[in-house]
Amino acid sequence: MIRIALITLSLSSVSAATLAQGNSSLVQAGMELISAYTLNDAQVASVAKQAVQQMDAKYPVAAANDPYTLRLNRIVARHQKVGNLPINYKVYKTADVNAFATADGSVRVFKGLMDLMTDNEVLAVIGHEIGHVANRDSRDAMKAALKRSAIRNVGASQSGVIGQLSRSQLAGMTDYIVGASFSRKQETEADDYSYAFLKRNGYSVMPLASSFEKLAQQGGSGGPAFLSTHPDSKARAQRIRDRARSEGIAR
Template identity: 70%
Template sequence: MKRTIILLLIGFIGPLVCPAQVNPNLIQAGLDAITAATLTDAQVAAYTRQAVQQMDAKNPVASSSDPYAQRLSRIVSRHHTVGGLPINYKVYKVADVNAFATADGSVRVFKGLMDVMTDNELLAVMGHEIGHVIEHHSRDAMKSALRRSAVRNAAASQSGALGKLSRSQLGDLADYLAGASFSRKQETEADDYSYSFLKRNGYNVLALATSFEKLAKLSGGGKGGQVTQILSTHPDSKARAQRVRDRARKDGLAR
């Protein structure tokens, strides 16, 4: 059945073209579109794992003896499984203030973020990023990435500079991992997950608020590109910090 759908889609994309003349980029575009529509959580994890391996190869990863890696190991010692998902943590020795979590359970924390956050604030940020995975936001982002790949493949079938640029981007899903953007609703859900994670494990929930307040301060502190990435995925930091404080007061966890 799936093969029939693929053949029909190829026929739609390239009518009146014999199979030997069908552009492989157009075929791939059709396959990507189908994959995006039928992607399972297991497939998302498998695709993501490959992309994370590319990211790890391109970035300086702190060794187990590195002080940054040792600090992170200590911070997350109780949290190698979160929400039933096995988590693997690594530090990128990169000055950017950033962190991300992916659907395969990979959490990557940048040196720049560790330099400005306390231990509990780091847990709050990681809890937020893991929340995107637990709430399936990362799965949806992967689907969007595959849809974009289908569009790029279609563009790659054309001649000229645009086609060459598109071909150079095909299959590179790592690009979206550190900067996937989510809807306001998804960001709120991830905030709530982090809050509950901190509360459930006996941490100060206000660490989530102070992490947002630090990000808001950094955004106006001349750090430029070092904080652009994480701020693009954590908009309205001040408002979100206030929401956390209001909830903590309602829960009797803050004055």
């Protein structure tokens, strides 16, 4: 009910302003606001794909024959799809300790994280990030970011429609992707997804715990977005270890 009221109010404001000023850009911005509230999964994936393409142009991407690419390809060789979603992997050759996955199936791993982690720890982190996609956290966060962008555009009388975002709008989306944060519940569920993913595919779950322990040693600075608002990495690692012991798969 609140969403409907907000959309109606925004459209009414846009329509009144348009009648008074003849400003067509306000109509377009108003339609963008409505679209942001009614986006389907395919549209969110399309926006995510546009944003990632811009990021791939911004960050130094490891070439196909680069040792980092070859290592990542080896790590994820068995995991080219998650459910029905094809996954595309790339390495950003920057020192940041980070990784992310987006609603279109793009997974990007930063060189700094690969330098810090073993192969199985990298896979555990990727499992966590894909968990946010599988649990639709990434979709919902992207929709929220698009709503905020649309509302700003209404206020600023800017043009542009969802699906064909301007360069400046895409820049906002790329900032969101790198710095995205999720609720504690969403983080726990993504941890559980990675745990189940590792277990289901015959890997040890312990690298998930040790990845958190390594990130805890980073002191919370320069760490991946999924830890930025939840610095209790040691507690998360202990939770994984306790669960593994309770299931008899670790001492």
